[in-house]
Amino acid sequence: MIWNEKIETMPLEDLKNLQSDRLVKLVRYVYDRCPVYRKKFEEAGVSPSDIRSIDDIAKLPFTTKLDMRDNYPYGLFSAPREEVVEIHVSSGTTGNPTLVGYTREDIKLWSEVMARALCCAGAKPDDIIQIAYGYGLFTGGLGFHYGALEMGLTIIPTSSGQTKRQLKIMQDFQPRILACTPSYCLYMAEEAKEMGLDPRKGSWRIGIFGAEPWSEAIRKEIEETWNMTATDIYGLSEIIGPGVSQECTYKEGLHLFSDVFYPEIIDPETGKHVPEGQDGELVITTLTKQAIPLIRYRTRDIVSMTTAPCRCGRTSPRTSKIKGRTDDMIVVRGINVFPSQIEHVLLGIEGTHPHYQLVIDRQAHKLDEVEIMVEVDERIFSDEIKQMRALEQKIKKEIEAVLSIGVKVKLVEPKTIQRSEGKAKRVVDKRVL
Amino acid sequence: MKIRQISVFLENRKGRLYEVCSLLGQAGINIRALTIAETESFGVLRMVVNKPDEAISLFRKHNITANLTDVVAVEVPDRPGGLAEVLKVLSDGNINVEYMYAFVEKFSEKALLVFRFDDPSGAHRVLTSAGVTVLTEKDLPNL
Structure with missing residues (x-):
């Protein structure tokens, strides 16, 4: 089923008109309410009156993660803090985390797009969903929760971890839908086998997997192991969290909900649009968000996009799976990791700047492991083992905290x-994704 | 009063100790006392050699992390209870021993031990006032 038939199957021309109307309003909205954006527009020599349709979007300046960091915490807000009903935080590249806020309307929007995503994956209103994404500051758990609530599904909010309990709950309540990271799903299969359970006899028939890159090979493995349909979901907290795009059951690209998240694919070097179908950086404008609307946000994710109609009837553009990044971010167990974060921690320890290396590995059916190798030079070396151990522990704790x-x-x-x-x-990165 | 110990950072991998020791051997540097402390992933080799300055520059040249630490070499009566007597002096003087190890060979009727204290000067004072012989680098024959 299609959650919002009118919007999701809208003829492209009507969709474009809707996007144009929304962009014009958005630009006026942020210009009037957010001094940071007003300044950015002025520096780019563009005023709200220059924006008459969605085709004018390229006149607007980009927004980057750096803008979010530099204006932490509330600088990029266009709504007063009192109207913000929820805040989420993800780790930043260095120092400040990335903060995102939602007004009541933004939560409604999140619920709407997540309901669309769930339907896209094949959910029906009488389904039971097990949400094994982390609840809390991470947007995964609550994003799914709002969408499932909107759809009226029966929610089992297990959050992440406690694998034996997850499997027990699956057996007891027979949920048909599982939402978690793809690597955790495979990890649970191993645990199930160890408990003497046959994963193919499990109740999950639809998997909605995201928060980390995964390949067709992993999809095949999950589908065969669990006897389920494995679909890909994409999102980032800066835009809304999960619910930016989602594969339908044909699994021929992720439907991007472009009536609210306007996508552009650009050459990351020149910033210019690339021809349809070519790889480029995904840039998103949140057309209707209130708390922190973002104009032309550089996701740093490399994808290709098509506007060709899909067999499912949805008219939204479809992107490929993420093919890479334009920066050095890596995703480990659903968490974004930047090498600069490690550098920052090491710099803070004794003021030294030792050489380091992150080694990320995934044994078959196990969770990702991160090992940080730190070269010991004379500045941090001690003849006392306890000092060296303390150093090791300090590095470990501080990195884990970040x-x-x-x-x-x-x-x-x-x-x-x-x-x-x-x-x-x-x-x-030794993982086979 | 103090002697200098060379401490070397070593990863726990096969042949590493050999490599480090053979470097010293080729340079004609003699190890007089040594001990290794280890964890599951790394170890610290501590030793007293006859040419500490040469040894440290040799290690630096070969990108081996090493440093010099002040330790105290103490004569201990070579009989039952000999070490306990010295340790009692330290304990009574409220001196904490980080670690200790023995010289490879004896230079007299007494055994020679290397002590690492968090307060080497205080330890020296306590030991000498109790009549315990503390050696200097010059005292160590053939160094």
């Missing part, structure tokens, strides 16, 4: 981290 995931720290000898052209390689 990343919100468990890591291993390994102290290594100088020059053991491979260098190319004098520069150390910061990330070694």
